[in-house]
Amino acid sequence: MSTNQKSTPGTKLTPAQVEWQEDTPVSVEFDDIYFNKAGGRAETEHVFLNANQLTPRWQQLRPRDHFCIAETGFGTGLNFLCARDLWLKTAPADAHLHFFSCEKYPLCRNDLQTALEHWPEFKVACDHLVAGWPPAAEGFYTLEFDGGRVTLTLALGDAANMLAAFDGTVDAWFLDGFAPSRNPDMWSEALFNEIANHSATGTTFGTFTAAGIVRRGLADSGFKVAKAAGFGQKRDMLTGSFEQIDKEITRPPWLVRPEPQDNARKAIVIGAGIAGASTAAALASRGWQVDVLERRAEAALEGSGNPQGALYLKLPKDPTRQGELHLQGLHYSGQLVRCLAEESPDTGQICGLLSLALTPQERKRQQQLLDADRYPAELVRPVDAEEASKIAALEMGAGGLYFPEGGWASPRLLCRQLLSHPLINCHFDTAVSSLTYNESQALWGINDKQFSAPVVVVCSASDTAKLEPLSFLPLKPIRGQTTQAPRPAKVNNLRTVVCGEGYISPPLYDQYCYGASFKVNDLSSEVRQEEQEHNHELLARAVPTLAENINLETASGRVAFRATSPDYMPIVGAVPDLAWTVDRFDRLRRDARWTFEPGMKHLPGLFVNAGHGSKGLLSCPISAQVIAALIEGSPLPVTRAVADAINPVRFTIKKLVKGTI
CATH class of the missing domain: 3.30.9.10 (D-Amino Acid Oxidase, subunit A, domain 2)
Structure with missing residues (x-):
C-alpha cells in the first residue's frame, strides 16, 4: 500500500518473509537484519532509549503522569520490550506509558516467538505479546501490560497511514524500520509530515540512520536535527527535538477532544454493567479513585446479567466504522478474557x-x-x-x-473481577435521580450532593438519557x-x-x-x-x-x-454543552460545508459510555480505554475515525444539518 491510499481496516496484510541466518531473523524482502547480531539490546538502548534521554526524563515524571512513545517499525518488538523494562525500573509506579508502533509487514506468530527467545530476561512480557499477537489485518490492536502501567497499540499497516489515523501527542520517537536504501517507500514526505503533526515542542527522536533523506525530511518538518555517534561499527546516527511550528487544523471543531481532567484523580461511574465495570477498571488501573453507583443489589443484574455472551463480530464486505470498532474490540476483549480467565476459568474462554x-x-x-x-x-x-x-x-x-479468536464470557463474572480493583468502591442499591454541576466548586453532585466528584462517567444503558444533562441522547431499549x-x-x-x-x-x-x-x-x-x-x-x-x-x-x-442508538454505534466520549453547541454551529442548518473557526465546549468532566447493543462484550472494554484516554488527555487506543464515529456530539450535528433541532 502506498502512503497516498486510504487505510482499509481489517484488510489482510502481507506477513514478513523471514530467513534465519545463524539463529538471527533477516527480512527476505528488504535483505536486512531485524536486530544487531553483535548486541541487539545494547543497540536499542543506544539508538532509542539513550538518544531520547528516557532515563532522566522518566525519573523526573510526577506520579500519575503519562508518556507516549511512537515507533515506525515494530519488527520483533525488541525496542518495546527494552522501553517497557526501563519504564518499570525508572518511572513512578502509577505513571502510564503508551507505546504506539506501526508495522506494515508483521511477523507470523511462530517467527515472533522464535525471535523473542533471544531475550529470556523479558519472558513474561514476551509470552504476553505472543499470546496477544493480532492477525495480519490492517488496524489498531491494543494490549495491556503490567496491570495497565504499559499500553501497547500495534498499528498494522503503512506507517504514514497509521499515524494519520492516530489521535495522540508523542513525547519520543523511535524511528526504526529497515534502512532507507532498502526500504525507501516508508521514509516519505507523508511520514515526516505525520511525525510533525503528532509532535509538540520538546518531542525528541532517535534513529539508527544518518541518511540525507531522513535528515532533510525531519528538518523540513520542524525538527532540530543533529548527528551523534552510531552504535558499534556504524559511524553516525541522528537525534534531535521538535521546535514548535504552526499547524493547520483541518478537523471539524466539534470533534476536538475535551480538556484533560487528570488533576483530581477522583471519578464517579454510574452503572455496574460491562460498560461501567470496564470504565471503572480502566481508570483505577491508571491510579484513579473510583466510586461506582449501581441501583441494583450487585453488579451486572440487568443488560449484562446473562450467564454467557458471545465474543462475536459480523465482518463487513467493505470497510465500515462499526466493523473497525468490533475488530479492535474483539482483539482487546479477547486478551482481557484470557487474562482474567487465568485467575478464574469460569470468566470465559477463547474457544473459537x-x-x-x-x-x-x-x-x-x-x-x-x-x-x-x-x-x-x-x-x-x-x-x-x-x-x-x-x-x-x-x-x-x-x-x-x-x-x-472468538469465544464467550460470563458478563457477571467479568464485571465482578473488573470491579475488584482496590481503588474501586462500589455502592449498590444506589439509584441516581439527579446529576447537577456546581461551577464554583467544579464538582458534579449526584442525588443532591449525596456523592460528588469532578469527573462522572454515565454507563447506565438506556437510562443514561433519563439524566437531564444527557436527555438529548437518542438511546432506546430492545428486549x-x-x-x-x-x-x-x-x-x-x-x-x-x-x-x-x-x-x-x-x-x-x-x-x-x-x-x-x-x-x-x-x-x-x-x-x-x-x-x-x-x-x-x-x-x-x-x-x-x-x-x-x-x-x-x-x-x-x-x-x-x-x-442501542439510531446508527447502532455506541455513544462514547465527552458530553457536549448542548445549548452552546447548537448556537455555535447553527450555520450548519443552511450550509453543511461551512468552515468554522476552532472552538468547542463540553460539559466539564462529564462523559458517557452507553448504547452498545448486543455487542457490548466487544465494544465496552475498548470504549472504556477510550474514555480513560479522553479524561487524561493521553493517546487513544482506537483510530481517530472510530473515535469520531462514537462521539456523542454526532447526533446534534446531524440534526443541525437536517434542520430538525
Whole structure:
C-alpha cells in the first residue's frame, strides 16, 4: 500500500518473509537484519532509549503522569520490550506509558516467538505479546501490560497511514524500520509530515540512520536535527527535538477532544454493567479513585446479567466504522478474557466461534465476504458442515465461517473481577435521580450532593438519557430473552460458540445459555413461553442433536434490555454543552460545508459510555480505554475515525444539518 491510499481496516496484510541466518531473523524482502547480531539490546538502548534521554526524563515524571512513545517499525518488538523494562525500573509506579508502533509487514506468530527467545530476561512480557499477537489485518490492536502501567497499540499497516489515523501527542520517537536504501517507500514526505503533526515542542527522536533523506525530511518538518555517534561499527546516527511550528487544523471543531481532567484523580461511574465495570477498571488501573453507583443489589443484574455472551463480530464486505470498532474490540476483549480467565476459568474462554450460514441470505452474504478476499485466515476462514461439526464436537446444521479468536464470557463474572480493583468502591442499591454541576466548586453532585466528584462517567444503558444533562441522547431499549437449560448427559459438550440466527456457548456450570429474542418497543420484563420456543427453534436449526436432547420444560428464561442508538454505534466520549453547541454551529442548518473557526465546549468532566447493543462484550472494554484516554488527555487506543464515529456530539450535528433541532 502506498502512503497516498486510504487505510482499509481489517484488510489482510502481507506477513514478513523471514530467513534465519545463524539463529538471527533477516527480512527476505528488504535483505536486512531485524536486530544487531553483535548486541541487539545494547543497540536499542543506544539508538532509542539513550538518544531520547528516557532515563532522566522518566525519573523526573510526577506520579500519575503519562508518556507516549511512537515507533515506525515494530519488527520483533525488541525496542518495546527494552522501553517497557526501563519504564518499570525508572518511572513512578502509577505513571502510564503508551507505546504506539506501526508495522506494515508483521511477523507470523511462530517467527515472533522464535525471535523473542533471544531475550529470556523479558519472558513474561514476551509470552504476553505472543499470546496477544493480532492477525495480519490492517488496524489498531491494543494490549495491556503490567496491570495497565504499559499500553501497547500495534498499528498494522503503512506507517504514514497509521499515524494519520492516530489521535495522540508523542513525547519520543523511535524511528526504526529497515534502512532507507532498502526500504525507501516508508521514509516519505507523508511520514515526516505525520511525525510533525503528532509532535509538540520538546518531542525528541532517535534513529539508527544518518541518511540525507531522513535528515532533510525531519528538518523540513520542524525538527532540530543533529548527528551523534552510531552504535558499534556504524559511524553516525541522528537525534534531535521538535521546535514548535504552526499547524493547520483541518478537523471539524466539534470533534476536538475535551480538556484533560487528570488533576483530581477522583471519578464517579454510574452503572455496574460491562460498560461501567470496564470504565471503572480502566481508570483505577491508571491510579484513579473510583466510586461506582449501581441501583441494583450487585453488579451486572440487568443488560449484562446473562450467564454467557458471545465474543462475536459480523465482518463487513467493505470497510465500515462499526466493523473497525468490533475488530479492535474483539482483539482487546479477547486478551482481557484470557487474562482474567487465568485467575478464574469460569470468566470465559477463547474457544473459537462458528457463524453458520443457515439461510439463503446469510449464505449469500458470507460468499460475498469470501469473494472480497479481504480478511486473513487467522481472523476468519470458511468451513463446511463436516469441518464445523468436528470443531464443535456436535453435528452442525450448516457450514459457515470460523473465527479462531472468538469465544464467550460470563458478563457477571467479568464485571465482578473488573470491579475488584482496590481503588474501586462500589455502592449498590444506589439509584441516581439527579446529576447537577456546581461551577464554583467544579464538582458534579449526584442525588443532591449525596456523592460528588469532578469527573462522572454515565454507563447506565438506556437510562443514561433519563439524566437531564444527557436527555438529548437518542438511546432506546430492545428486549431480549435468553434460555437457560441443563446440559444433557447423552450428547457431547459443545466445544465452541455457535452463532446463526441465534447463539449458544459451551456449557457453564452444567447449563447452556442460548437465544436470543429481539423485540423493539417492548418494555415487558415477563419471561414468555413463545420466546422460549423461538429460541429453541433457532437452536434446532443450528445444533439439531443438542436441541433434541434438551427438555424445554426444565429450562428457564431471562429477560434483559439492550440499549442501542439510531446508527447502532455506541455513544462514547465527552458530553457536549448542548445549548452552546447548537448556537455555535447553527450555520450548519443552511450550509453543511461551512468552515468554522476552532472552538468547542463540553460539559466539564462529564462523559458517557452507553448504547452498545448486543455487542457490548466487544465494544465496552475498548470504549472504556477510550474514555480513560479522553479524561487524561493521553493517546487513544482506537483510530481517530472510530473515535469520531462514537462521539456523542454526532447526533446534534446531524440534526443541525437536517434542520430538525
